[in-house]
Amino acid sequence: MPRDTLTRDQIVRAAIELLDDEGLERLNMRSLGRRLGSAATAVYWHVKNKDNLVVLAGDAVWAEIELPDLSTVGWREAATTMAVGARDMVSRHLWLVPAMGTHLIYGPGKARHDDHCLGVYEKAGFSRLDADWAMNTVFVFVLGRALGEAAELAWNRRLRRSGNNEEEELQNTMERITKIAMQFPRLRARMEEWDDSDSAGPADQSFEFGLNAILDGLEARLLSRNVELELPNTAGL
Known part of the structure; x- marks a missing residue:
């Protein structure tokens, strides 16, 4: 062309x-x-x-992420929608994780996302600086969850390019990890539980648990701030 x-x-x-x-x-x-x-x-x-x-x-x-209508949904629903959207986008483009470690990724797509995300937390009642921190806290969680997927994908690609037997290499690696983990009581208990494929829980449930824990904490912080603002000033009594 x-x-x-x-x-x-x-x-x-x-x-x-x-x-x-x-x-x-x-x-x-x-x-x-x-x-x-x-x-x-x-x-x-x-x-x-x-x-x-x-x-x-x-x-x-970043422009692939759907932005919720803040006039029709609550802040927690909007925050969840954007976090899930970011998680799904990064899962489709796992190269973005290492790229963000070596490049300053910023432009209209990222700015569009960030601006709307700040609007979510400002709607919740966070001040400007707290809205920044709330957005960054959720973002770091989403990005952190993607690190494991990106590392696994990179490892699998290296195996394929090396010409080694991918299935055999994976089995050897898992056996080595299991052998190490079995030396520690809590890890050993987890390994024994995970013999049942359902016991570890789907990845989506794990993501939902972590995201809700963060949003619960942010909501509690908002409620605490509101209570403080409503308390009468008794300093002069």
């Missing part, structure tokens, strides 16, 4: 697809050019370099 028929949006979408398929470490202008049917040099007419492309792709995926 000649450079004059390429658009930045086409390049960014192709980069996202490549990142989804191959991961951050496999993104380069040559492989992207092949995916676009264009010379790598044509890509440089629209993006400065690979780092610039990672930032553009990283920002674009």
Whole structure:
């Protein structure tokens, strides 16, 4: 595809697809050019370099998150919708987790998300600074949950590229982890419980538990603040 028929949006979408398929470490202008049917040099007419492309792709995926209507839903429902939306988006694009560790991902997509998210916590009654902290607390939880998935995906990709038997390597790794864990009483009890595949609980339930625990804490903080504001001033009595 000649450079004059390429658009930045086409390049960014192709980069996202490549990142989804191959991961951050496999993104380069040559492989992207092949995916676009264009010379790598044509890509440089629209993006400065690979780092610039990672930032553009990283920002674009934030626009996938649906924003709840704050005039029709309560703040907790809105906060949950946005947290789940962010979790689902990151799960589709697990390369975003390592990318955020090496690049400052910011642009219209991320700003759109952040602005609406601040509106959620301001609607709840948090002051400006507390709204920032509330948003960041939930975001760190969502991102932290995605770290494990991203690490597992990267490990599986390394196995495939190494040419080793993926299933055999996974079995050996799990046996090694189990052997270590069985030396500790609480971990041993968990391992024995997890022999029943249902006992660990679905990942969605675990995410819901953690998110509700955070929102419960934020709600309790709001109630505490409101009680303090309503208390009469008895300092002069």
